[in-house]
Amino acid sequence: MRSNAQKDTMCDGKVIPIFGITNSLGAAAKIPAKILYCNEGDSMVLNTKSISQGEHHTIHLHGLDVDTRNDGDPATSFWLSHMQDTTYSFKAKNAGTYLYHCHAADVIHVQMGMYGMIVVRAAGGAKTAWTGGPSFDKDYKWLMSEVDSVWHYHVPVHDTIADTVHVPKYVPNYFLINGKCGSEILNDDSIKIKGAQGEKILMRLANIGYLTNRIIFPSWLGARIIDSDGRPLPNAIVNDTCYIMPGERFSVMLQPTIQATANVAVEYLDMNTGNITLTNQVPVNINGVIGIKEEQLQEQLFSVYPNPGSDLITIKSSVQINSSLQCKVYNTLGQLVLEKNIRSGETIDVSLLPSGLYNIIIYSSEVKSQSCKLIKVAR
Structure with a gap:
């Protein structure tokens, strides 16, 4: 955690002072910090050192199920002074999208750049939104934020004795996605969306800024909001528009119905007036068709x-497998809709299932479990 003479360059070429979180002692800070990855069920340990030159810092694991000691809130745990170190640990209980940020004078330190995203993948690193949840072909991670460069040039002082800070008026002049703004967004392959008709694209969306984000997808992308703050929704919300308040995270599943090019509008709304402060346009290019053929499903075992x-x-x-196979059929919402034990070569009746795409997880005591896709059609 660094607050000693760090700098970052904005999309217009201007250099601003920042604080930051780096992955090594010698690395320079950037906005945002790097994405941290783990799988559901993993035990994670973050070795942390504060190089702060008088500032106090913590790591708050935003949205994760952690105990008080590892929560990073200085009011209930502790903070680190210059050159102090500690470890933060947690077990990743639920797949989803989370945040980490400094929680000491957080209004200032988050604005200065001390934040990043945590992605907890499904157990075993499966390409599903959560364990047993809907599968996806690719995913994008968007972390929205803003910068008021006046705060960076004249950093508000945190009185650590009285634990107070004078916060000036917030007038952001840079509006970021993954630390990029303006034309940088148009040329960043980690932000702009590319895919094929029928491809399942998982959007991991998070807001660590101080404005509300309104994300508007073209209708033909078939947007469905499937989880909120690291927890699956009971029923997916079919909506082309997703509002994200500061600190919130959502997963949105896209499945384009046509081949086309367009833009996703990422709006930054004043929380008091609801007025749009700025809109970033993110390119979408859907080209080609993805289909599921039987030979594509002929994987190693099943x-x-x-x-x-x-x-x-x-x-x-x-x-040859002598034991029975336990077959569990999930719909695209991750709901278990059918379960049956069979022998290899036996059949399963899926006639009562609605038409659509399903994920079949096949378990055996003799071999590793495997996931297969099924397209169910009407008779």
């Missing part, structure tokens, strides 16, 4: 056929 299927489907292993 195959599902016919696929697409309407009533009876067969699950067969490519190696």
Whole structure:
């Protein structure tokens, strides 16, 4: 955690002083800090040192289930002075999108750049939104924030004795996605959306700024809000617009229905008036068609056929398996809709399932579990 003469360059070429969180003692700070990754069920340890030149710092694990000692709130745990170090630890109990940031004089230190995103993947690193949840083909991580450069040139002073700070009027002049603004967004492959018709694209959206974000997707992207603050929603919300208040996180699943190019509007709204302060336009390019063919599903151990299927489907292993197979069928919301124990080569009746895309998890005591996709069609 650094607040000693760090600098970052904005999209107009201006250099501003910043604080930051780096992944090594010798690294220079950037806005935002690097994304931290782990899998559901992992135990994580963050080795932390404060190089602060008089400032106090902590690491707050925003949204994660941690105990008081590891929460990073100085009112209930502790803060670090210059050159002090500690460890923060937690077990990643729920897959989802989270934040980490300094919680000492947080209004100032977050604005100065001491924040980043934490992505907890599904157990085993599976490409599903959560363990047993809807699968995706690719994901994007967008962390929205703003910069008021006046605060950076004239950093408000934190009185650590009285624990008070004079906060000036907030007038941001840079509006960021992953630390990028303006034309940088148009040229950043980690931000602009590329895909194919029918491809499932998971958007991990988070707001660490002081304005409200309104994300407006083109209708043909088929946006569905599937989780909030690291927890699955009971039912997906089909909506082209997603509002994100400061500190909130949402996952939105996209599945383009056509091939087209357009923009996603990322608006920054004044929380008092609701007026739009600025809009970033993020390019979307959907080109080509993704289809699921039966031969694509013939993976190493199990195959599902016919696929697409309407009533009876067969699950067969490519190696000899003597034990029974436990088959669990999930819909795109991650809901378990069918479960059956069978032998290799036996059938499952899916005739009562609505048409759509399903994820079949096949378990066996003899081999590693495997996920297969099924397209269910009407008779």
